[in-house]
Amino acid sequence: MDDCFFAHSACTDIIHFLYLYIMSSYLPQAGRRKFFKVLGGILAAPFLVVAGMAIKKTEQNQGKSRIILPAIPEGISFHGAVITIRTGKKVRVLSSSCTHLGCRIQSTREGHLQCPCHGSEFSGDGSVLKGPADRPLTSLHYKTDPVSGQFTIYLNRNV
Amino acid sequence: MSLFRKTFRYLLFDTYGAFSMALLVICILSGIILAIPFNVSAPHDSVIRIMLYNPPAAWLRNLHYWSAQLFLVFFILHLWEQFSQWGEQRVGRGLWFVLVVAILFVFFAMLSGFILKGDADSLQARRILHELLTKIPVAGKLLAWFFLGREPGFQIIYVQHIAVATLFLVVITYEHAHTLWARHDTFLVMLLITGVTALLFNAPLHDPHDPVLKGPWYFNGLQEILHWMSNPGWSVLLVVLILMLIWFLPYLKAYQEKYVKKILAGSLFIYLLLTLMGYYFRGEAWQWVIPWRQQDRHSGQVKAGAGLARTLFLRNDLSFQDTLPASGKEGCISCHAHTQGLSPAHDPLSIGCSSCHLGNPYTTDKKDAHKGMVLIPGNLSEARLTCGTTDCHPDISDRIRNTLMSSLSGMIGVDKFVFNEHPNPDGHYHVRDLQDKKALSASETHLKNLCVSCHLGNTRSRPEVLTDESRGGGCSACHLNHNNRTLSEWSSYLAGNKTDTLLPHHHPSLSLRITNEHCFGCHSRSGRISPNYEGWHETFLAHEQIPDTGRFRTLHDGRVFTYVSEDIHHHNGMDCIDCHTSYELMGNGKEYRHEERQVTVRCEDCHTNKTHNWISRRDLDKENRLIAELRKLKADSFPEGIVSGNPLLNVRSDSNKRLLLHTKLTGKDLPMLPPVAACTRKEAHQAVSCTACHTTWAPSCIGCHNQWEPNARGYDMLHDNQPVLRSWVEYAGIMSAAPPALGVSTDTTSSGDLRKEVLPAIPGMILTIDMHSFNPTSHDSLIFHRLFAPAQPHTISAKGRHCKSCHNSPQALGFGKGSLTYVVSGRYGHWKFTSDYVTRPEDGLPEDAWTGFLQERDGPVSTRSNFRPFNIQEQQKILTVGACLTCHPENSKVMQKSLTRYQKELSHLSPNCILPDWNDVRTLPKDE
């Protein structure tokens, strides 16, 4: 179903509405109220769909699904939604969202990743060292550009 | 009591419900006006701007905040009041349901307001709320989106906050209004209370440099609950359960209802306790803190606000509108504009002042702004909040606490060992543990009186010129450089009653310009490598006794040094930091027990015949890359040290592919000469370290005595060097500068092999400790030790020691000063040693000896568990060559040949050669 379909159905609805509205004036009072209820129902559906589309478009224009980093430094570093950990040639990318309640992890204490909100701690490979969190941090998928060495990290793709 | 009741009754001139109603109206009205200066696309910035440059709006924001908080309090009291009066029975069932749901909306309106200030607390609270909402089955995601939208936008929360939540509340209130409406005077009194509060106290905003993150106060209890629960779903369920209970109240029988109300009251009480706990006793990362302790005083929020009254009504002496910087996010700049002297990385226009000096950046009132300020941000006690915040140098501030320069583990470990408080010198310690300790042992008191002023954690309390006595100061110890201008400005400011006209405009620089003087203050003691490196040897002379030869130097603390000879590297213009890397100095995070473990640089890193590996700039670790950038190094790749593997940032190759060391501070290019053939001959001197031969001299001090004296004036170096009465006193013995003794350090390699290395050794401690003076009941009365320490004296010369200076030297072999002669009688030869010093009664060895002539020692011999003098077999081997050297000059063919094929040379001796016969009784040492 494409956008055109909805636009078309919305137009047809409006024409129907006008037609029915004119017709309805010939109906008796009680019947007319019922008629409007039904009409409202019919009209609400395409309206909701259009509203949904508008919201979806806004969302699409806003949401970020990947992050590009020119290089990944040695050790643990924080880049907003992601944490990168490099030991020599090995690179690991974790989501910085704490698995307990989604706080952003942005600091370390004695080499451990530390959630500021309720004290969860994770090791450099993302596994839980201290609760309340009970699941390891999500590892994210990334790609390296062979020419520029640039890293593209996909926020929605887990490893 | 009755008076209390009377006042209380007087205060409650209206119902809680009426109070909350009035507060809600104030809150909504102030909110509507606040919407104008508030910018939803940059919420945090706009709140800061409101607080800094728009005092009326700041007042409105405070009013909005305080009325909301009070509203919440009265709202809960109102609910309570209603429950106790069976109010729920009086409303219709339908309305009751709506009212119960309204409770949720009250909290949502509050929390969304909290989120809209857009600071670090808000962002995390938003993430948590988002996550909690998504936990709701089926509609969770949709609900989360509907109420919060998606990061980083604030549009939807804003709409919800001002429209939906508020609208809903208005409707509820309207429903209420049939029975209840606030009287005019109630409204006015509430306006007065919140209005004055808003003048005096700012609505909180997260202190940008504080790691403590907390939700709004009324959710601190929930935060505590969440901390204990792995599955937050339970807490969602709990909230739903409580709401359900409230909803069911009207449907219950009277006795059941009473019961449920008791449960509710109990939970509220527990929640209150949890809230208090969370609010006061939780700190960074939700760890326990004690709020009245100095180091735990941070709450995460900037709260002061009394200055608002001054700015609104009294006006300050400065009209800050004139100095208002276009992009300023800090009030500091309005007075401290045009501060010069900092590099771009630390430019106050880009990072502000408060990121280092804390205080309150969100006000232009001097008093408020300076509250909680830190004069010397480099002090390690502050570093986590200043230099070490997440956005700046967090990893360094973590690891620096573990370095030996901070922990002093080696110093403490050896001292405890010497005082017989620990069986070996390898214990692990940190000086901060001594600081907190109440009853100190003998060695700890000794450390406190005489040793532990030299550590990075030692705090500085005022701006200081760098002298040969400077110590401590954390990051500032190395990275801060005052100049004449900053110093004169500072001293006149501090002397002139800090008047604003004298406000300093020059800031000491913060940089990688770490000179030898920065190291000197601490490293001029004990091993004294700093003065040694420059060629100075400590004497016991007083300043007045110095002959006028120019070869003497007096330090600030009065110690007199005489010139011996400088290290070749110093002679060529190299500074400490030309060899020692950031990871050695600031640590690599690991905790080491002794310095030789933490220091990784080796002579062979540069002086080698091997080819270096090169590392490209891109593959450098973050820190080295940054250093390369700050030092403006152009190279694309750098050689790695042959042994250490450290990237040698200051080494580059010239057009002839020759490697040159470019000194970091003096900018000289120095060739890195490879070792001569003698050094690399594996057979003979395989285990001998470079420094064993190339060290020209080392300071040594013997025969010192330690005594606790009840009347002596000393220092409490653990606590800001406070002078104290009663102290350990050290009486030094003899000090000399001579080629060092040699000893053997043994290690097991990673592959399990035993590895020996011959290193210079200096008398670490040949001393006595009068234990009874400290503790008359101590079971040692007098402790005597004869311990040497492995040393890197930093007195390197290009030319190594000549053969005889080791093979024929009693000092090199550890016997001490004296005459060592080879006696030949007939076909037999034997070595003979006569000491210059008398023997000590405690162990029968000469005062300055490390080991007896052709003897071995039992028990502790050095300040390391893996370091010892030559054993008998090794002494014999060395002296055998020494015997050869008594006839053959070291450059003779035979001696040179022996370097590569020693055994072969021994197998065809000429008949004139008489080697010591180690099995002959005459070669065995005589008991004197």
Ligand code: FES
């Ligand atoms: S969100 Fe990380 S511990 Fe709760």
